[in-house]
Amino acid sequence: MHLREQEYEKSHTDFFESFKSYDESGSPRRITCLKYLVLANMLMRSTINPFDSQEAKPYKDNPDIQAMTNLIGAYQNNNIKEFETILTKNRQTIMNDQFIREHIEILLRSIRTKVLIKLIKPYTKIRIQFIAEELNIKIDEVINILISCILDQSIQGKIDQVNNVLELDQQQNIQGLHRYAAITKVATQLQTVQHTIMQQFK
Numbered sequence: 001m002h003l004r005e006q007e008y009e010k011s012h013t014d015f016f017e018s019f020k021s022y023d024e025s026g027s028p029r030r031i032t033c034l035k036y037l038v039l040a041n042m043l044m045r046s047t048i049n050p051f052d053s054q055e056a057k058p059y060k061d062n063p064d065i066q067a068m069t070n071l072i073g074a075y076q077n078n079n080i081k082e083f084e085t086i087l088t089k090n091r092q093t094i095m096n097d098q099f100i101r102e103h104i105e106i107l108l109r110s111i112r113t114k115v116l117i118k119l120i121k122p123y124t125k126i127r128i129q130f131i132a133e134e135l136n137i138k139i140d141e142v143i144n145i146l147i148s149c150i151l152d153q154s155i156q157g158k159i160d161q162v163n164n165v166l167e168l169d170q171q172q173n174i175q176g177l178h179r180y181a182a183i184t185k186v187a188t189q190l191q192t193v194q195h196t197i198m199q200q201f202k
Helices: 008-025 029-043 066-076 080-089 091-095 098-120 128-135 139-151 170-200
Strands: 125-127 157-160 165-168
Touching: 008 029, 029 066, 029 098, 066 080, 066 091, 080 091, 080 098, 091 098, 098 128, 098 139, 125 128, 128 139, 128 165, 139 157
Parallel strands: none
Antiparallel strands: 125 165, 157 165
């Protein structure tokens, strides 16, 4: 329920606790729960790999988990091509689960947004067609992501729709990137503290 309401951190905590309970009782449901834990981890944009925990580490190379293991690796490395390749090769394994399937589009948009922000960093002007080619999506989808980024101020710039060009305020974008990095650092520290506390009370 938390995941569908986009309460990703609560979902992550719930799935981790459920996974531990199922694991301790030897229930096969631990595998499904671990998949959902990985999903929540990506949705909350955590930089901590869930398989670093003592409980999850033994399942890292489990054949039923392998696709999700590879997926989170590509996601955390911002490797969109690898991410899409893993989805294609493991479509049956991943997409057969309706709960996971419901959130794949959110993950795709998230990784595309991260890659886009990194891609435009050196430029004051950049062709939208070039961005579309790099992200392997249509121009309309790029524009949709750009509008969202401009509205939430993760990108400082404007779209020249006549020439299909993104014009950037480089100084503002540098400040924005610094703010983004600072927020990400704080979020990572909080996740680390949460992870440590959970390990102490396992």
